[in-house]
Amino acid sequence: MSSGTKDAEPLVVMRNISKRFGGVHALSQVNLEAYAGEVLAIVGDNGAGKSTLIKILTGVYQPTEGEIFVGGEQLVMNSHSDAIDQGIDAVYQTLALADHLDPAANMFLGNELTRSFLGITTLDNKKMRTETERVLFERLGVRLRSLDVPTASLSGGQRQAVAIARAVYHEGLRVLVMDEPTAALGPQETARTLKLIKTLKEQGLVVILISHSLDDVFEVADRVHVQRRGKCAGVVKVADSSQQDVLGLIVGAEEAA
Ligand SMILES: Nc1ncnc2c1ncn2[C@@H]1O[C@H](COP(=O)(O)OP(=O)(O)OP(=O)(O)O)[C@@H](O)[C@H]1O
Ligand SMILES: [Mg+2]
Incomplete structure (x- = not known):
């Protein structure tokens, strides 16, 4: 929690989160930070651990290891209703x-x-x-x-x-997580949903958006957290990077080079 940066402290800090399902390492030592009034996108291939990560943040799963802080306070959540009590909720496409x-x-x-x-x-x-x-x-x-x-x-x-x-x-409510909110929507409805996301961000919420659409991500997000094979492959600012850069992190181009 002592990042010592000049910026405001992140509202949400997930520290060294690991999650195993039997022999499957869904997440290994993942760190995530999100600020009030920002949209943080989480992207990554199928099975990269995106949903697992946010299910841990929303109290649906308990991490095998790691800690969660919101507003500087460590949270231990045993259920989704614990998360709601802490001002963390989620909206899914399969509503x-x-x-x-x-x-x-x-x-x-x-x-x-x-x-x-x-x-x-x-x-x-x-x-x-x-x-x-x-x-x-x-x-x-x-x-x-x-x-x-x-x-x-x-x-x-x-x-x-x-x-x-x-x-x-x-x-x-302080944190709203949206897992693939536009996956089943047409272009007009997608545009409306992206507008809603911007409205929520302006109201000072942390919005965490999981999406496979880099177009959507680059339209609404401030930063992008890239998951790859259960690990965080990088975090980039939308303003400083291209979709190509993010794609490279998703598929591991850096690694292959
Ligand atoms: N309840 C579970 N039991 C066992 N394995 C699980 C469970 N939930 C997730 N996993 C495994 O954990 C890994 C990460 O899954 P997760 O659902 O978090 O991926 P994702 O990034 O959300 O993928 P997608 O883009 O397909 O939604 C996968 O290998 C998945 O099979
Ligand atoms: Mg998922």
Whole structure:
């Protein structure tokens, strides 16, 4: 934690993270740092350890070795809900949204707002709806034509927005991880999602974006962490490098030279 640089300290520090699944070394001694108000992309070939790394950050997996610090405090997380309590959440392309429920019900799934009248507690559907509308618009600049539809009828990008809204509704959210958020989206929806990512960054969150699309990465990320065969092959600033440079790190051109 004593980098001694003039820059602000990173909000997220993962130190010497290793993860073994039986005989598989999914991660070996990986370091990762991410700053508030930046988009850090994680790239790498299939099986390079990207998802495993962020599942450790989001409490889904426990590292075999290594330490995680957020805001200078060491975290030991035993579950994803521990991570949410620490302000770390994730949005996946294969979204855990209930298709038959409307967007507000999805946003508050498992966390429903209630009201009490004469000692009787009921769901506060009206408040959930207005809150959903408010968060979508104020935080993400998104307005859905109707909130009265099953989530299944929304476009991929709109579903993404509902899932992000659910994460950012948590006031203490500091870190949002997105694993392949544009993988199944068309060009227009991809552009919208990239815009959402920029909005979240401007709000001071750490956004960690896993992507196979270097176009997306070079459009929104500030820095790129390259994973290769379970190790970090390098970290580059987008402003100082080309897609070719990053590709070289992904495939190990340096190593082969
Ligand atoms: N639950 C698990 N059990 C056993 N092995 C696993 C498990 N999860 C991941 N692995 C292995 O760990 C390695 C890294 O996998 P990981 O899913 O992190 O890769 P990735 O970089 O996200 O790949 P992709 O781009 O395909 O999503 C792979 O060899 C994978 O097979
Ligand atoms: Mg993955």
